[in-house]
Amino acid sequence: MTSLQIYKPETTATQWVLANLNLSSPYGRKALRALRPANSQHRGLLEQTFDELAALIDFCRRESQFTQQAQAIFRQLRNIAGSVLNLQEERVPDEVELFEIKLFAIHFCNLTALIKGSSLNLSLVFDDLQPVIKLLNPDEMIISTFHLHDSYLPELKEIRNEKRQLESRILSATDATTSEMLRKQRSELVRCEKELEFRVRSNLGTQLRNWLPQMNRSMETLGHFELLLAKADAALRWPSCRPQLLENGAELKAVDAINPEILEILKAQNKEFTPVTLDVIKGTTLITGANMGGKSVALMTIASNAELVRLGFFAFASKFSMPLFDYICHIAGDGQDQTSGLSSFGAEVIQLKELSELTPHGCGLAVFDEFARSTNPYEGRRFVQALGEFLQQTGWHGIIATHYDGIDLPDAACYQVIGLKNKGQLKPVSGDMRALIDNLCASMDYRLRKLDGQSEVPHDALHIATLLDADPRFLKLLNKLYSHTGKKA
């Protein structure tokens, strides 16, 4: 699961979830950067992650203040990797580095105590860094400041006392010559003090080096734990479930899956997200439906959830099962790249080619949002027909959303967005664009309906245009054309 490259999420929805995780320490963020999707070889490891995550979610649900307390500790953590590296390279630590290490050890022990004091059982091993604190805090009372304590070296105490007395004499000196002489004496004592302090720091460095393995491990443990806690936090923030991992050829089954990004956007507008329920078979699953009927959101929701499961997250759904895919691909016709001379259509073709090269490497989920949408309908329909057949041959779990008519795939699973309600009474509301869209949303049933037979494409574009209050002259022309072809709505 390791690779030097940073993982780039396949879907924007996954990217959003990762960007919105509650991670505040450099260690948690590092763990996120190291996160890689599991593949069919890692089933055991992934199940183990889910076991641990399930336990943590359960625990956080019961002990709601635990997350806040842990996060308060994470927020205070600084990155001590540089100081630890200096120790490793046998450099004498300066007081700032020693202070950093002490603070790290204190926070780490506080977190360990918080976990030990709870009923939480984790497979993560938390090293005991108390001896590190003790080393950097020779007094009885643990304080969150640091200084090179007198007790480290008897001579240090002596010289500091002597220096202090001299400083008092400087203060009470009345003439410049005496003062100057005393200052000279003081600078000699300062030199001695610095030498002794160097000895102390050097000695502390030597002793700390014995704790390097523990310190390195602790930084990693912190990262793993913070990321796990962030995953639990996400699972509690949005409806979620433990995903079930199935055998390779099995269907992906999502019940009431949600897309947290869209859900949050809608929530801000006081609207609700319509959850997606869908079975994706090995082969082709076809989704048809009206424009603005939520096909793209449904695709993104399924693809992103499958991707998040591979990354060790709970699925955002009430039930979610899937084979452990080796790769997930989301082709949405938005790969247009004018700098490399690719149109959106060209990019789709290239992406499909790249995807095909992955075929020998296990099973994959391939999601196509309006494939070949930007070419003409005559050819586009043929491209989609061919893609549907191709998916059945390659053995992928493929989903195609399209509004092309007459795709003929006998073995495909077909779904349709239920679409506009009460088509007879639809009329635009007066008001701004927001009001028009809100009215359209209210008239739209975003749920997917499974079709028994072949796909059929509803002809709702005229309705949608009417609802969006298109120019009346334009609508009149449209209506005329529709009645000519006998398809007036």
Place this chain on the structure above:
Amino acid sequence: MTVSLSRLVADCRCLAIIGTEKNAGKTTVLNHLLAADRQTDLAITSIGYDGEDIDQVTGTDKPSVYVGRGTLVATAVDLLGQCDFTRELLCFTGFYTPLGEVVIVRALSDGYALIAGPSTTGQMTRLTRMLHDKKAGRIIIDGAAARRSSAAVSTADGCILATGASYSPDPDAIVEHTAHIAGMLTLPAEGKVPESILQALRLTEEDNDKTFGAGQVIDCFIVDSNNQIIASTSSLDDNAADLITDHKTQRIFFIGAITARLIQRVLERSRSLHGLKLIAADGTRFLLSPAQCAELKRRGAELAVLRPVNLLAVTVNPKSPDGFSLDSAALRQKLKTVLSVEVFDIIADNQP
């Protein structure tokens, strides 16, 4: 002398010491206050890092500020090694300087300190809050030359201006220059300020570094009598002077500096400036010559600030680094005739 300098500034919770020029005796004043008022709840920091100290780092001179035991010092980590007091590290601040992060340390003995603090007003405000949290009763901010001391004077609730022979061998020139700077610092406050301008100001003060090199930013706003912004431009724009003279009966707010170049153009374009009011965040932002100020005034323009500085005293250093020395008493006398605050010569006043 009726009252000592340390007594005069004793009630100030946050004091800034700034200079008219380099070598104006800022550090002498600072050391004097540190020695005269050895309270254990004192804290000290500086804006940025004063270039003149670098010679002392590399040369044979000692670091110049001598702090007492118990003093809180906020300075950059790279300078800690050159501070010679025994110390306790209290906390990291999260403010970064070219010399590393600013940390707060407590002096466990007397000793010399090299100090580099944050250089933006936003960070300095937060730092003073942190120092007060660490039980600092009084904070002294070691400023720089006046024109670079915005972060210090904006944060402090009192200010000492150091001046001296380093500016000129001619006492009259020193007096004119000092009176000019003191005049700028104590410009009257503008009461009615549009909220959006205060917001823009806060935003730039939060982090100056972010706007650095951004090119021409909109920093000049024309505001009418209804407190509405009616036009805005960049003060670097060639047409800024035209815009100002076109609206010369209005108030002009500046987020950044008001430069001599811009004012020269305004003066070239219009004979009467009656009704014009130029407003900046504080007196350090007026980078004008005394002659320009006098001319603006003569033509009827007013100057004002959002945050007037509470100037408590002026100090003089009659010695120039070039070796000559002016008559301290005469210089002080001349300054007193043009200034409304007390004038001190730390060295002369404390001679036995």
